[in-house]
Amino acid sequence: MKMKKKIKFLLLCLIALTQLFPLYWLFTFSLKSNGEIFGDNPIGLPQVWRWENYGNAFTQTNLIRYFLNSVFYSMATVAVAGILSAMAAYAIARMKWKLKSLVFGIFALGIMIPAQAALLPLFQVLDKTGLKGGYLGLLIPYIAGALPMSIMILIGFYKSIPIEIEEAACIDGCGIFRCFATIILPIIKPAIATASIFTFLGTWNELMLANTFVDSDRYRTLPVGIMSFAGQYSTDWGLIGAGMVIATLPTIVIYFILSNQIQDSLVAGAVKG
């Protein structure tokens, strides 16, 4: 019995190792010279820790720009999609109106539709309206794409809180907008956080739309930017590694700070989907 437990534990460790090792490898080769990576030390810790790989990534490429762009796209998407979906979900979960189930159905369907299906017409619309290529050209599709999941997560939460709380507050005669902003929003804060994490990860890591709708370096996001300089500097693994670590660091840091919430968030997304 004890033996069995030990074997089980060893297996768990082994799988943990396979999950961690590629990331360890990425981090170490981002700090090595090509001599080490290609020569005698492909796996071990760097013999010389070359932090200048990071310096080079910042000075030789547009990494800072890409990083700030990604921060902007993600934050703006989180903020706008958060507010819009909190309101829409409120109307769907709480208000009484005729087309409620139709609208719910539209958003529910939205979760199942793959983004690539709308890619070309979206491209054309953004092109015609002159939005393509600028910040809005990516931001608007990101917000639209984030809404369904965010709304589903929030509806689930609204349904779990008792309606009496709002009734007590709203009976005092404050208008519905004030009631929403001062009573409802604070109550659903945890659900908004859950939905926001989901939105943030999706936006920060998004590749296909960013690759299709943005053609100038100025508006490029990290994933596309790094992909392009990975082709350009294909032999300089240290530099590419540094870029990849920079692109990954924010999600990993946030993950370690909020790992419980992130896990809840992605499970919530799955269960609501």
Added chain:
Amino acid sequence: MNNMLGKKRFVACFVLPALILFISFSMIPLFISGAYSLFQYDGMGEMKFIGLVNYIRLFAEDRHFVKAVLNSFLLVGASLLIQLPISLLLAMVLARGVKGEKFFRTVYFLPVVISSMVIGQLWMKMFNSEYGLLNHLIRALGASDFSYSWLSNPKTAFLSTLIPAVWQYIGYHMLIFYAGIKSISQDYYEAAQIDGASKWQVNTKITLPLLAPVIKTCVIFSITGSLRAFDLIYVMTGGGPNHASEVPATLMYNNLFRRGLYGYGSAQAFFIVVECLLFTFIVSKLFKKAEENASAI
């Protein structure tokens, strides 16, 4: 209160911003895609209505597309037969409580939060013919001149992309299973213990049947995720070499944005949508009985 929650003006103010945005930038484009797929259209010339001809051509004339569909089915197979069983097993072991439960959960899930671009680039370097880790390892085991380029050989290119695809989302499904198992009431397990049920019986008679709705969710996610797969393959091989690792989404992308085949590419895009909906429907039907049993326990 009821009165206030029913006022049309309020409803409109709350719903319309999200609804208009979503309909105009997600739903309408989707329907336009569907419409394009019925036309011969290259973006500039005239649009000629040709009915279902594009769809027929997909299967009758386009061997790259058939290959791409088969590849995506291979990915579905790998997800269902390798990824999900590993995830389920891990979830069952972890949910029963082991030392370091939270640590393992956190580590297994870690790759999920990383961009597929990074995952793709990273594994490209793993598979690199001269300096890749895999070949280093093989050389260290004795084959000192071994230099095989996994990603640029048609035989291994797609298989090499399967590995990170399966690897990245093990933790995701593990976590959904884990949450599902944790939400099963302890009463069942206590009752089983009193009845002297073996571990195997507990797993097969209690945990798995009650987990049916969660397994359904994971199966649907696995299938639709595989059918629409794009990022990782686009980054690692771009569908090459010589279309060997193509999936429907990468072919579609090339047809739309490199070759300007708007009508034909849209048929491929719409095919993916139909496929996803169809499989979701079939899986839901298949699980219906199991779910009924689960709620009857």
